[in-house]
Amino acid sequence: MARFAMVIDTVKCVGCMDCVVACKTENKVPEGFNRDWITTDAKGKFPTVQMEIRSERCNHCDNPPCVYCCPTKASHVHDLGGVVLVHHHMCIGCKACLASCPYDARFIHPDGYADKCTFCIHRVEKGLDPACVAVCPTHCMYFGDLDDVESQVSKLLLERKNHALIPEAGTRPEIYYLI
Amino acid sequence: MEFISRRKFLKIGGASLAATTAIGNAKLFDSKRATELRQVPTFCDICFWKCGAIATIQDGKLWKVEGNPKDPLSRGRLCPRGSGGIGAHYDPDRLKTPLMRKSVRGEEEWVAVSWDEALGFIADKMKKIKADYGPEAMALFSHGIGGNFLKHMLKAYGSANIAAPSFAQCRGPRDVGFKLTFGEDVSSPERTDIRNAECLVLIGSHLGENMHNTQVQEFGDAIAQDAEIIVVDPRFSVAASKAKYYLPIKPGADLALLLAWMNVLVTENLYNQDYVTKYGFGFDHFVNEILPFTPEWAYPETGIEPDLIRQTARVMARHKPATLIHPGRHVTWYGDDAQRSRAIALLNALMGNWGVKGGFYYPVSMDIPGYPYPEYPHSERPKVDNPDNKYPFAHETITNGIREATLTGNPYPIKGWLVYATNLMHALPNEKETIQAIQNLDLMVVIDVIPAEIAGWADVVLPESVYLERYDDLNVEWFREPFTALRQPVIDPPHDQKPNWWIAKTLAEKLDLGHYFPWKDIEEYLSYRINQAGLSYEQLKSEGILLGEKQPIYFSEGVPDVFPTPSGKIEFYSLQLAQAGFDAVPKYTKPPQPPPGYFRLLYGRSPVHSFSRTQSNRILMDMMDENEVWINQDVAGRYGLKSGDYIRLKNQDGVVSNRIKVKATERIRTDCVYMIHGFGHNSRMLKFAYEKGVSDAQLITQYTVDPLMGGTAMNVNFVTLELEA
Numbered sequence A: 001m002a003r004f005a006m007v008i009d010t011v012k013c014v015g016c017m018d019c020v021v022a023c024k025t026e027n028k029v030p031e032g033f034n035r036d037w038i039t040t041d042a043k044g045k046f047p048t049v050q051m052e053i054r055s056e057r058c059n060h061c062d063n064p065p066c067v068y069c070c071p072t073k074a075s076h077v078h079d080l081g082g083v084v085l086v087h088h089h090m091c092i093g094c095k096a097c098l099a100s101c102p103y104d105a106r107f108i109h110p111d112g113y114a115d116k117c118t119f120c121i122h123r124v125e126k127g128l129d130p131a132c133v134a135v136c137p138t139h140c141m142y143f144g145d146l147d148d149v150e151s152q153v154s155k156l157l158l159e160r161k162n163h164a165l166i167p168e169a170g171t172r173p174e175i176y177y178l179i
Numbered sequence B: 001m002e003f004i005s006r007r008k009f010l011k012i013g014g015a016s017l018a019a020t021t022a023i024g025n026a027k028l029f030d031s032k033r034a035t036e037l038r039q040v041p042t043f044c045d046i047c048f049w050k051c052g053a054i055a056t057i058q059d060g061k062l063w064k065v066e067g068n069p070k071d072p073l074s075r076g077r078l079c080p081r082g083s084g085g086i087g088a089h090y091d092p093d094r095l096k097t098p099l100m101r102k103s104v105r106g107e108e109e110w111v112a113v114s115w116d117e118a119l120g121f122i123a124d125k126m127k128k129i130k131a132d133y134g135p136e137a138m139a140l141f142s143h144g145i146g147g148n149f150l151k152h153m154l155k156a157y158g159s160a161n162i163a164a165p166s167f168a169q170c171r172g173p174r175d176v177g178f179k180l181t182f183g184e185d186v187s188s189p190e191r192t193d194i195r196n197a198e199c200l201v202l203i204g205s206h207l208g209e210n211m212h213n214t215q216v217q218e219f220g221d222a223i224a225q226d227a228e229i230i231v232v233d234p235r236f237s238v239a240a241s242k243a244k245y246y247l248p249i250k251p252g253a254d255l256a257l258l259l260a261w262m263n264v265l266v267t268e269n270l271y272n273q274d275y276v277t278k279y280g281f282g283f284d285h286f287v288n289e290i291l292p293f294t295p296e297w298a299y300p301e302t303g304i305e306p307d308l309i310r311q312t313a314r315v316m317a318r319h320k321p322a323t324l325i326h327p328g329r330h331v332t333w334y335g336d337d338a339q340r341s342r343a344i345a346l347l348n349a350l351m352g353n354w355g356v357k358g359g360f361y362y363p364v365s366m367d368i369p370g371y372p373y374p375e376y377p378h379s380e381r382p383k384v385d386n387p388d389n390k391y392p393f394a395h396e397t398i399t400n401g402i403r404e405a406t407l408t409g410n411p412y413p414i415k416g417w418l419v420y421a422t423n424l425m426h427a428l429p430n431e432k433e434t435i436q437a438i439q440n441l442d443l444m445v446v447i448d449v450i451p452a453e454i455a456g457w458a459d460v461v462l463p464e465s466v467y468l469e470r471y472d473d474l475n476v477e478w479f480r481e482p483f484t485a486l487r488q489p490v491i492d493p494p495h496d497q498k499p500n501w502w503i504a505k506t507l508a509e510k511l512d513l514g515h516y517f518p519w520k521d522i523e524e525y526l527s528y529r530i531n532q533a534g535l536s537y538e539q540l541k542s543e544g545i546l547l548g549e550k551q552p553i554y555f556s557e558g559v560p561d562v563f564p565t566p567s568g569k570i571e572f573y574s575l576q577l578a579q580a581g582f583d584a585v586p587k588y589t590k591p592p593q594p595p596p597g598y599f600r601l602l603y604g605r606s607p608v609h610s611f612s613r614t615q616s617n618r619i620l621m622d623m624m625d626e627n628e629v630w631i632n633q634d635v636a637g638r639y640g641l642k643s644g645d646y647i648r649l650k651n652q653d654g655v656v657s658n659r660i661k662v663k664a665t666e667r668i669r670t671d672c673v674y675m676i677h678g679f680g681h682n683s684r685m686l687k688f689a690y691e692k693g694v695s696d697a698q699l700i701t702q703y704t705v706d707p708l709m710g711g712t713a714m715n716v717n718f719v720t721l722e723l724e725a
Ligand code: SF4
Pocket: B044, B045, B046, B047, B048, B049, B050, B051, B074, B078, B079, B080, B081, B082, B083, B211, B212, B213, B214
């Protein structure tokens, strides 16, 4: 089995939003919505400020509440890499998954279904990186298989300090931030 | 996905790999519909960086634009603006058809006309201007590579009054300061060897927010290689968050800091002595002049503790010659800009990094001959912008000099403006002067893709096709490695838009100057040049980029170590400056400070917008659709303001802005406020962008002219915070 994950180096990230734009065009995300976004956490008092910039999206959790709560099984875990996806034709737009996601990663597409990051599974299936990873001008994003100890994502997580978002929610997120 | 082991990957995804052959077939979501895909290489035009791109057309519709992996500028990755480039094609507010003014200038009342009528009108007016005032009475303001054919047309007509705001409103002072010192300027793309720098110093440069692709990519490389980064900025920029040393300088005091740094390097003998001995001119004089400017002297000016000044100077020295003090790009700040840039050049010279790895490399280019044109007519009158050589070191045309001549009629009248792809209302300071100058014109033409403010003042507006719909001149780039790139159409323009080459050629024909455009169409022009260079036009068309052979870029690789200055050396002391009555070694003068209750207005760039040209691109507007005013948290607190509140700004001349959202933050000093440039449009034709955010340009009614080169410093305006009732 594969377990797909994203590792994002916050030391290199400049928060330019190229990941957001590339996702938007690649996936034809409608006007007014984005599947990923930038969060800037600044702490301290001027001029002694620390700042972490993160590219955020659906965490493709290992323990995904959005899948468990879906009444129609539209929200599901894909058999490739544990990617969390939505069957558009089965989704009734009830928003249960939107409410269950601690990361606020989902939105209702104007066509009526719940939408979010797919890890660009259509690209991954062809051996390409997700659009956001492929475009990043500072090369701060990595995509790969955590079940493969030789993969760059596995190695980076061993070598570098990192954290995931809201681990206390118990969702076991699969996006890791190097610090 | 080079990081997943290929073998393992094939095992997982083998079935679907076999099933998907067409590129981009989103199998999971589009499985019922086979899509037809077509890819065309071209280069980007959302800014002037000209990154190599590949556009994908899906079933006849423009889908996406990505980096061309062959392109040395983008290294296969476009910046966010380039990635959002399709938004320019789909922009519903773009210019669609030629327009002629129906009432007085600025009223924005138009009739749609044919190209023939519009160009015929322009040609008649231009002929009359030539007869009445001479051809030099026509001026062209132009930005970017798209202006090349229009420039050629205007020179054929007989005028060299051609200017771009990129000189006097942007990088001009930097290029003058470096030319005075090294004999060569920094050029564009900047010849900075960021990726090999061990220590990188950014002064006001906000790389990462300012998104010149190669620069930001190399900034990423430098971070990854643990370069020591020093950032000087009144605002805690993104770059500052990557820095080991952040110097929160008082706005306007950068030159004082530079002098103090040089003082430390000289008095502590930390500079690159071999390099300076070998290449320096007038070093002893320089040392004498720099001695008074100790860190203690600089402290009250800059607000930077003497210890920190010393410590950072030592860090720079430790990594020399691979210490790069970035020269910046938009440097028209306080009026001492050419001298401040010269101080940056001198600081780099002390590191011994010019022509050296980790400093400044020597850019190289391919030898592609130009097209053989007839000679341009000889002009009796020199360019209008710099009478009596008032600004002796201006080596490019001064936009505001042309504006001034248009206003005053001196040294001779300017009666017609062609404005190509530059929104002068946002680019030039004090829009009142621009508007007054326009009143003196017999002809005012704007050629652009969007109806920016300047279009509102035109007699005729010509809609250009966006870069994805047209050919342009070749990009024969000067860079680390030589290459040539082609811009070619990816998709048809949606309405009656035309490419600039066609506009220039057709207008030339109507002006009886057709012999200056002897080629039948642009492909004949492009293929001629490429074939003359012994290269294949077909290959260029299919790959988008032709790479030249690697050439030396450092002294160590064989670049001749010559400096085209008067002394033939790096001029620590500049006799040419002294002779022209300026400081031979830069000196600091404190700029005017904000009166009580006022804040200095600073502005900068967003990674998702280019100037005032992208605010109707719906994709980029989904990233950022208005600008905010950054106010120090404590100051905001004092005014009872919090993030998300709306206020207005009022400047020292009583100009009141649109409403702007407050960003109360710990990321800025208390004596200044900051906003992103380019918002606050008031062109009614820009329906989507209309009145979103605030235009800094509107508040920039004051400017200080750089005495060396005529640039307009714009960080000299002060604002108060006007709370909504
Ligand atoms: S830097 Fe960005 S906008 Fe400018 S040419 Fe490159 S991709 Fe296009």
